[in-house]
Amino acid sequence: MAQLKEKGHIVRGWIGVQIQPVTPEIADSLGLKNALGALVAEPQADSPASKAGVKAGDVITALNGSSVKDSHDLARKIGSMAPGTSVTLSILRNGEQKSVSLTLGQLPEQQQAKADTSETPNGDVARLGLTLAPAGDVAGAAGKGVVVTGVDPNGRAAEHGFQTGDVILDVGGKAVSKPSDVRDRLTDLRKEGKHTVLMRVKSADATKFVAMPIG
Numbered sequence: 001m002a003q004l005k006e007k008g009h010i011v012r013g014w015i016g017v018q019i020q021p022v023t024p025e026i027a028d029s030l031g032l033k034n035a036l037g038a039l040v041a042e043p044q045a046d047s048p049a050s051k052a053g054v055k056a057g058d059v060i061t062a063l064n065g066s067s068v069k070d071s072h073d074l075a076r077k078i079g080s081m082a083p084g085t086s087v088t089l090s091i092l093r094n095g096e097q098k099s100v101s102l103t104l105g106q107l108p109e110q111q112q113a114k115a116d117t118s119e120t121p122n123g124d125v126a127r128l129g130l131t132l133a134p135a136g137d138v139a140g141a142a143g144k145g146v147v148v149t150g151v152d153p154n155g156r157a158a159e160h161g162f163q164t165g166d167v168i169l170d171v172g173g174k175a176v177s178k179p180s181d182v183r184d185r186l187t188d189l190r191k192e193g194k195h196t197v198l199m200r201v202k203s204a205d206a207t208k209f210v211a212m213p214i215g
Contacts, residue, residue: 006025009196011076012079012080013104013105013107014078014104014107015048015054015078015087015105016050016105017042017043018041018044018208019039019071019075020041020071021035021038021039021070021071022035022036025213028211029211030059031095037059037070038059038060038071039058040054040056040057040059040073041200041207043055048103048105050052052144053100054100055077056200056207057094057173057186058092061090061097078104079196082104082108083106083107084104085103085104086102086103086104087103112177114133125183127155130150130157130162132147132149132151132168133147134179144167145177146168146181147166148162148163148164148165148168162201166201167202169202169207170185170199170200171189171196172188191208197211197212198210198212
């Protein structure tokens with residue numbers, strides 16, 4: 001109400017990250033005991049979070065000492081704060097707890113209005129039901145990652161929301177640039193006894209993590 005009286009509109013705090021909930025599958029792939037917190041899929045360029053060193057794959061577990069239940073909880077808490085507010089994020093990165101301090105920016109007006117060469121791999125990738133190609137070989141791709149050029153409608157990948165045109169950026173925390181990178185990474189993770197792998201995927205204009213069973 002004070003903002004409406006003073007400015008005629010509401011301004012909201014902003015840290016500049018794409019976030020998603022920590023599902024039980026994602027928690028398992030990250031070695032977390034509980035499916036709590038907000039998983040950072042992608043920090044936006046030149047955002048407060050990016051400048052403070054927040055990285056893709058970080059799990060934000062608390063804000064100013066107050067536990068973060070999920071991505072919606074974090075968005076609500078940040079949005080209720082005014083731009084210019086200094087905050088401390090508790091994050092989990094590669095199994096280690098860290099603290100990151102930053103100053104909230106202002107949620108961009110557009111977001112406020114919204115209120116936000118192809119090859120068929122073998123082995124593990126084929127079992128997932130994916131056909132992949134290097135991003136550099138696909139017109140319209142940004143040249144980073146591996147593009148999904150085909151999805152078996154009856155495969156595991158389809159069950160987990162993969163679509164033609166998606167770009168796999170990293171697998172199990174390692175960047176990939178060609179289909180063989182994906183295959184080799186899945187093979188290594190299976191040898192390590194992993195049953196679920198976390199893939200960072202760009203779909204349309206959003207980046208998200210997908211937990212895929214590989215056992």
